[in-house]
Amino acid sequence: MSYMSIATLSDNTCSHDLGLSRDLLLDRYYNLTERALKLTDYYNTDDLTVLQAFVLFVASLQAHDQSRRSWTMLSLALRISQSLFLEKSEPPFPVTPLQREMRSRLWHTICLLDVQASYDRGLAPMLRADCLKSQVIPAMNFLDYFMTLEQEDSLSPESTSLANPLFLMVIAEGQCAFRSLDLSVGTDPSVVGANIHSRLQIAINFQKESQTMLDGFSLTKDPSDSVHLFLEKIAYVTYLYLQLIAVNPMQLDRNS
Structure with a gap:
């Protein structure tokens, strides 16, 4: 998250608020994040949290790096997500409603990064137009999963x-x-x-x-x-x- 935050800041903001150049901070947090991901063996793990972290890493890299690194890493994230059946609302193994929601939103994020990479590189997207067709978007707020019964009772129906x-x-x-x-x-x-x-x-x-x-x-x-x-x-x-x-x-x- 630190790497992603730095990627969204301007050079002047980094220098003024953090006292360091943006390039220095990006290089530092890129290396720290990359090292942390390698420790999790993100190539082979089935842990959804690790894939979420990797996708955020790719999104951060895409925000500031104009080389093909983020594009190549996105291809890897896409293959890992497909191996975990993220594109399917009903994977061939049991998942809880919260897990299903997290998987769906992560797949949507990967698909959006594919569109952004396509625009940046001037190439056709890796995914087809129907890549989101099998995903069922629930008609509820994601934050509702984390609310207690007391919070649900006090929640205004007009809240968004x-x-x-x-x-x-x-x-x-x-x-x-x-x-x-x-x-x-x-x-x-x-x-x-x-x-x-x-x-x-x-x-x-x-x-x-x-x-x-x-x-x-x-x-x-x-x-x-x-x-x-x-x-x-x-x-x-x-x-x-x-x-x-x-x-x-x-x-x-x-x-x-």
Whole structure:
């Protein structure tokens, strides 16, 4: 978590608040995290917590390192997750409701990192458009798993948080749309031009689906709620981004 926190800070913030350069801190915590992961034998362990730590490590690396290291490590995280059947809501072994929820959210995170890596590298995603289809997103707040009976009784029905599954639903819809935009066509204007209407329709469909989700959310929540406004912004920015990708496919990073 320290490594991830440093990765989100600017050079000036690190120097002013921590008294050290960002590059120095990133190098220090990268080495510490890498050493800790090696001690857990993350290549072979079936411990979900270790995989969660590895995925956070990859996300942190992706946030500041422009080399192919994070992309390569993401491939490893993907293979490990598939060996643990993370892509399946019902794995071939018993799991508790909380474990199922943790597995689902970790798989969604890996899928999102795949989209981000695809954008950064200018390459098609490793996962297919239906990679989230087998995942059932529960209609409850993740934090509800940790509440006592007394807390549940005192909880306001109007309370919200970013742990609400609606965030996953909007992001999952955006991921599906992104993967549906065939990035293998490259930047060939003849191919893009011939399919421009169908490509733009993917972005429009996302806008409609995400708005339907948000409208359903606002029926039971205050539309002025900060989480609702945040989700609206996420959906709108994603829609604009999909439109851009539809008409102007990404160019291959020659350093990939």
